[in-house]
Amino acid sequence: MSVQMTAPADPVDVIFDILVRKGDADYGGECVSQLQHALQCAMLAEQAGAESPLITAALLHDIGHLIDDRAHQMRDSGVDARHEAQAERYLKHWFGPDVTQPVRLHVDAKRYLCATDIAYWDGLSDGSKKSLEMQGGPFDRTEELEFIELPYARDAVMLRRWDDMAKLKDAVTPPLEHFRRHVTAALLG
Numbered sequence: 205m206s207v208q209m210t211a212p213a214d215p216v217d218v219i220f221d222i223l224v225r226k227g228d229a230d231y232g233g234e235c236v237s238q239l240q241h242a243l244q245c246a247m248l249a250e251q252a253g254a255e256s257p258l259i260t261a262a263l264l265h266d267i268g269h270l271i272d273d274r275a276h277q278m279r280d281s282g283v284d285a286r287h288e289a290q291a292e293r294y295l296k297h298w299f300g301p302d303v304t305q306p307v308r309l310h311v312d313a314k315r316y317l318c319a320t321d322i323a324y325w326d327g328l329s330d331g332s333k334k335s336l337e338m339q340g341g342p343f344d345r346t347e348e349l350e351f352i353e354l355p356y357a358r359d360a361v362m363l364r365r366w367d368d369m370a371k372l373k374d375a376v377t378p379p380l381e382h383f384r385r386h387v388t389a390a391l392l393g
């Protein structure tokens with residue numbers, strides 16, 4: 205009797221399938237969908253000359269919103285679903301800290317930037333200002349100094365700035381498949 209073995213699914217296919225199936229969801233009350241936001245964020249990282257792992261982190265930084273169906277409900281009731289921690293847990297099956305840590309730290313990077321850059325808070329969207337309260341508000345001086353010493357904190361700060369810019373209603377981006385080579389290159393060997 206022969207046993208049929210099926211090849212394990214390509215992780216990039218698994219992840220892209222989530223982005224395609226669930227990416228129509230609105231992005232926290234902003235005027236872009238989750239998928240548009242992810243593509244804009246990855247495009248900005250690529251345009252800035254980031255390496256493949258950070259482009260991958262930019263593309264997947266909000267996947268925590270897509271893998272947990274309760275996330276929207278919780279946000280609407282003022283509860284922080286900690287989407288960045290959910291994303292880290294999910295992504296570390298396939299990626300190293302050069303992807304997972306900027307993702308995990310991208311919310312704290314907002315708290316850091318609000319504490320260190322006066323113009324930053326003014327430039328945040330209303331949705332982002334609102335979620336900042338749920339996320340603990342700006343860091344105090346001690347938290348700020350501790351944060352920026354963490355490995356990958358500076359990558360997280362760059363990701364955060366792209367994240368904040370990636371909310372343009374009619375931005376033209378490359379298709380999702382354009383980023384496959386970066387995500388594949390970032391996979392753990």
Ligand SMILES: [Fe+2]
Pocket residue numbers: 241265266367
């Ligand atoms: Fe985001």
